[in-house]
């Protein structure tokens with residue numbers, strides 16, 4: 159297997175992330191990889207919101223408010239989990255899919271492009287020696303939360319990509335045989 163392929167097959171999400179996180183220049187490099195996502199008609203159906211430093215606490219407040227709006231009876235531990243979620247990594251990038259109307263590019267294709275962009279971001283992070291994990295949860299589908307974050311009505315959350323330095327050992331990668339996933343038709 160060549161070096162490029164070895165890199166691709168060793169991508170490994172990191173649930174625990176710590177400092178340092180990528181700086182602005184490194185984030186821009188990672189985003190350059192994201193921007194090479196396959197993109198029908200070059201609609202660029204994505205944008206990113208980068209949340210780092212103290213702004214993560216402000217994001218945590220929005221997550222808490224969104225939780226309480228969805229579930230006013232949320233217990234203390236759920237509230238703490240929501241408020242502290244963005245603190246699990248030095249940088250959180252909200253990958254946003256911006257949907258537009260196009261005669262040849264249905265919304266599903268635009269969502270797929272944005273998902274590829276999120277993957278590109280993770281690969282870009284690993285290429286620079288960082289780690290990441292893509293997370294969603296109920297809040298990613300919560301329209302009032304999206305509005306509070308500044309998303310327009312035609313925008314959706316593709317995912318929260320947490321980025322930083324892996325804390326702990328990488329998990330063992332599952333053995334997967336490509337032949338089990340492919341048939342020559």
Ligand SMILES: Cc1cc2nc3c(=O)[nH]c(=O)nc-3n(C[C@H](O)[C@H](O)[C@H](O)COP(=O)(O)O)c2cc1C
Nearest residue numbers: 169170171172173273290291292293294295316317
């Ligand atoms: C759309 C999407 C949403 C995800 N949401 C979560 C999540 O909310 N929480 C979580 O722990 N993992 C989530 N994952 C899975 C992780 O990003 C990761 O893929 C998983 O931990 C397996 O690790 P690996 O990517 O190294 O195989 C999500 C993945 C995708 C593609």
